[in-house]
Amino acid sequence: MVADSSKSILIVEDNEDDYLATVRAFKKSNLANPINRCTNGDQALDYLFHRGEFSGPGKAPKPSIILLDLNLPGTDGRGVLQIIKADPELMKIPVIVLTTSDAEQDIEKCYAAGANSYVKKPVDLEGFIKAIARLTEYWLDVSILPKNTK
Secondary structure, eight states, X not given: OOOOTTOOEEEEOOOHHHHHXXXXXXXXXXXXXXXXXXXXXXXXXXXXXTOGGGOSTTSSOOOSEEEEOSSOSSSOHHHHHHHHHHSXXXXXXXXXXXXSOOOHHHHHHHHHHTOSEEEEOOSSHHHHHHHHHHHHIIIIIISOOOOOOO
């Protein structure tokens, strides 16, 4: 895998252990792309819309992909997904829901709202690392993503 500094990743994850496991999995996949993190839905929306702490130039680079947890404090992942996919500029960014939920209702609602992929987090670290490696390979090596417009 070749790092592409123009392809940044936004991880929206409140759980520190899950975030660190994701970063560890990226490193094992030799991913060196820039990673940014938001810990709740409202912070993610501020990041994406360049508000509050993210209002200055260069403080919130437009991500090439978003890894989104569903169960977040504040605006939950379902709400964040709906807002992203309703915005003409943000709707092009692939959103991969990465969550512990395998509830059919969540899966249906996320795809109906425009999720590009829905992945249940594996329970064990080895399974999680393999899942992240496959996601990384597909979304950053195989897929052709839209160019950043901001």
